[in-house]
Amino acid sequence: MTKLWDPYGTGNRPNPYPMYDRLREVAPVYRSQSGDIVVTGYQEVKTVLLDHETYRVGNRYEWIERQVRYLENREEDLTAIMAAMNSFLVQMNGHSHKTTRALIVDAWDNKQVNHIIKNNIDDLLSEVDGEFDLIQDFAAPLPVMTMANIMGMPLKDYQFLKNQTSNLIFSLDMYTSFKTLVRINEAAQALIGYFNDYITYRIKNPSDDLTSKIIALANQRDLGLTNDTLISICIFLFMAGEETTINLIGTGAHNLMLNRDQLEKILNSDQTFDDAIDEALRFESPVHLAGRIANSDSTLAGIEVKKSDTLTLCIGAANRDPRQYPSPHLFDIGRKAKNHIAFGAGLHFCLGSWLARIQWKIAIKELFNRFQNLDIQSEPEWNPMLSIRGLKSLHVTTNQ
Ligand code: HEM
Structure with a gap:
């Protein structure tokens, strides 16, 4: 018999939607074989996201903590993961969440980032022509370069940062194996070392970047944040917008190439472009599981x-709940999917949604205006994460 909740089952990784549909039909709220409650209905997910009294965040941190403590007894030291994660905003509750979120929101006073994104896109697109991998050569470096610019880090470090955060992000995935935990720990050590040096440098050499502003505002508010806390806040901020934005650009471009009539429409109208972002977010939500x-x-x-x-x-x-979106498996920018929950809802609503939207818009515009014949060359490959859904590679060609 097919298991109702079987995220690693054959075919479910590249296409989990038939499994979600079966599950939602039987029970939009379902107690799985492991005891975990799996919620697939739109209203039900939204209810939980909005009810902060009854439900709290932090299950990844608590799970990792249990694993790390257990392994400590076996003389495996994986404590760097906990040190890196201890102030991940998305895992914090109550007062500490409120003050840390306010600190970031208030420090992030300059949202004029179009020129940064445009420059990074020009640099990346000047390197490609003919055949290339839209994910590895374009979508993947872009958000890291943008966040490095915003946080004031030298652009030359972006490849190092990308390699480490691509491993650390697995700390937020489900069912992490021991081998993966070791890899996450190495990435955590490397990032803690990097951000420790960087924050020390910015304390002595403040500038106009987001990191300097967070440090200054934390002092002004007398929050008493230790360096370890600042490091964790910065690591998460840097990482949060990465894989998610890569996936939005990758799957968005893919779906537009599969639906060329819709692609043409959006290139001719700014209003339709905004509808297309919402549909791209609804159709292939980059954060699949929370x-x-x-x-x-x-x-x-x-x-x-x-x-x-x-x-x-x-x-x-x-x-993709049909009770909320008729014909949910159709990519249709005309449906105006404004009320999707791809950025979450409630107190933990995504802090960088505006940045993701701007990057998507400029990236898609520049890509398809520059390469008007851009087309899919071969079947895309999906990444192995469950919680964050997106493409690992998408080979395209600029010639037809
Ligand atoms: C397409 C891109 C993105 C998607 C789909 C996305 C999605 C999400 C979701 C669903 C949450 C809430 C998780 C939960 O409630 O458990 C979240 C939180 C968050 N996101 Fe994003 N995100 C994206 C891009 C970004 C960017 C560019 C940044 C910039 C730094 C960012 C920063 C954050 C932060 C800091 C939080 C935690 C907010 C809190 O807990 O108060 N995200 N994001």
Whole structure:
């Protein structure tokens, strides 16, 4: 018998939607074989995201902490992962979440980033022609270069940072193996070392970048943040917009090439372009799974939830719920999918949604205006993560 929740099952990684549909039809809130509660319905996912009293964030941090403590008894030191993650905004609750979020929002006062993005895109596109990998040669470096510019780091470091954050991001994935934990730990050590030096440098040499502004505002507000906390805040900020934006650009470009009539429409109208971003986010939501922990006993869509139960919120499934979006498996920019939950909802709503939108818009415009015949050359390859969905490679050609 097919298991209802089987994210690693054959075919489910490249195309999890049939599994989501079966699951949602049987139970939009479902207690899986491992005891974890899997939520696939749009209304149900939104209810959990908005109910901060009953549900808290932090299940990845708590899970990692248990693994690290267990392995410590076996003389494996993986504590760098916890040090890197201890102030990841998306894993924080209550007062510390509120003050840290306010610190970042208030420090990030310059949102004029179009020229930075445009320059980075020009540099990347000047290097490609003929056949290239739209993900590795274009979508992947772009958000890292942009975030390095914004946070004031030298652009020459972006490849190092990209390599490390591509490993650390697995700390937010589900079902992490020991081998992966070791890789995450190495990345955590490397990033802690890098950001320690960088923050020390910025304390002595403040500038107009986001890192300097966060340090200055934390002092002004007398938040008493240690260097370790600042390092963790900066690592997450740097990493949060990376894989997600790469995937939005990659799958968005892919779907537009599969639907050329819609591509033409958006290149001719700015308003339609904004609708297309929402549809790209709804159709292939880059954050596919988010986690929560129950603070108390409750019921969700008729299912009993016990205190300390963990919940997996399938954002990617919610955004394809037919009760919310008729013909959900059709990519249709005309549907105006404004109320999708690809950026989450409530207190943890994505802090960089504006940046992701700007990058997508400029990237897609520049790409297709420069290469009007850009087309898919071979079947794309999907990345191996469950929580963050996107393409690992997409070979395209500029000639037809
Ligand atoms: C397409 C791109 C992006 C998508 C789909 C996305 C999605 C999300 C989602 C779903 C959450 C909430 C997770 C939860 O509730 O558990 C989130 C939080 C967050 N995102 Fe994004 N994100 C994107 C780009 C960015 C960018 C460019 C940044 C810039 C730094 C960013 C920074 C953050 C931060 C700091 C949080 C934590 C907010 C909090 O917990 O208060 N994201 N994002």
